[in-house]
Amino acid sequence: MSSAAALIAPTADARLAAALMARLRRHARFGSIGELEPIALRLGMVQATLEPRLESPRLLVFAADHGLALEGRQPGDPRDGTHALRSLLDGSALAATFARVNGVELTVVDSGISESFTHPRLLSRKIGHGTRNARVAAAMSVEQAHAAIRAGMEIADTLRGSVIACAGIGNGAPASAALVLSCLSGVPVHDFVDSAPGTLDLPLEQLAGLLESARARHAQRSDPVEVLAAVGGYEIAMMAGVMLAAASRRRVIVPDGSAACAALRVAASIAPAVLEYCLFARSNWHPGLDRALELFDAQPMPSAIVDAMDGTGATLAWPFIRAAAALLGSVDG
Numbered sequence: 107m108s109s110a111a112a113l114i115a116p117t118a119d120a121r122l123a124a125a126l127m128a129r130l131r132r133h134a135r136f137g138s139i140g141e142l143e144p145i146a147l148r149l150g151m152v153q154a155t156l157e158p159r160l161e162s163p164r165l166l167v168f169a170a171d172h173g174l175a176l177e178g179r180q181p182g183d184p185r186d187g188t189h190a191l192r193s194l195l196d197g198s199a200l201a202a203t204f205a206r207v208n209g210v211e212l213t214v215v216d217s218g219i220s221e222s223f224t225h226p227r228l229l230s231r232k233i234g235h236g237t238r239n240a241r242v243a244a245a246m247s248v249e250q251a252h253a254a255i256r257a258g259m260e261i262a263d264t265l266r267g268s269v270i271a272c273a274g275i276g277n278g279a280p281a282s283a284a285l286v287l288s289c290l291s292g293v294p295v296h297d298f299v300d301s302a303p304g305t306l307d308l309p310l311e312q313l314a315g316l317l318e319s320a321r322a323r324h325a326q327r328s329d330p331v332e333v334l335a336a337v338g339g340y341e342i343a344m345m346a347g348v349m350l351a352a353a354s355r356r357r358v359i360v361p362d363g364s365a366a367c368a369a370l371r372v373a374a375s376i377a378p379a380v381l382e383y384c385l386f387a388r389s390n391w392h393p394g395l396d397r398a399l400e401l402f403d404a405q406p407m408p409s410a411i412v413d414a415m416d417g418t419g420a421t422l423a424w425p426f427i428r429a430a431a432a433l434l435g436s437v438d439g
Contacts, residue, residue: 258347
């Protein structure tokens, strides 16, 4: 993964930043541009230009199940669920609806759901039928983690567009994300635990205790990919690969949700400059996500969503991103 890090250039450029701010200040005579200013600045810095051009925005939703959540369940158990996956594919999910309305291309990827599931609109890059239970063994092998990261990089390399949003769904996805974030940040896992959809069906304190036992089992691991393999998921690994590849091509990255934040933490541990390519979105107001966003000192883009599937907030943020770019491209003289 060191080669990926070497391909990601830092965006810092004091002269360009000053020129971008000068352009944005010209709009002050018409009124404050508020939260659009940092978005516009980030767009210009990512593309290294005073007039960023945005095209073919895309939302990638990666689906995978986790052994922590699948313990004791039988194949075909309705809780193994493809419900969220089906709603995305049939267009009934809010994320799919708003993607369609706002002109955002939606790609749904099977990274490792437990069931054998096919659909003409589903991109299958399955690494395994769900991970193992991180309480009793590593969730996946290091080789599987690397394979999933590479798959994500390959997916990003094949897609057009200057903006790529990422979200992850699946049984146990929030719990796995909490473990990855905790292990890589040193923050107690309890801080990332909440009642988001896909969390294990347990009282929060009991869930936090269960996850702490999994964290303790793998406490000796510090390498980001080894941590990912021990407690993470296939969707987190693929999103990390997408982020690394997207940043290497100077694309804007929009993480949405705890699984995407966990992926970003992995990617940033490999290549810190990837953080400079990110604009954050959110689809719910669960406190565990608040703590995850604090790790990046992130202020998410505006969203009207209170509690929806991850990825929905990114589709609603697209008009703000487009408006921010217009502030730079439409300045006269």
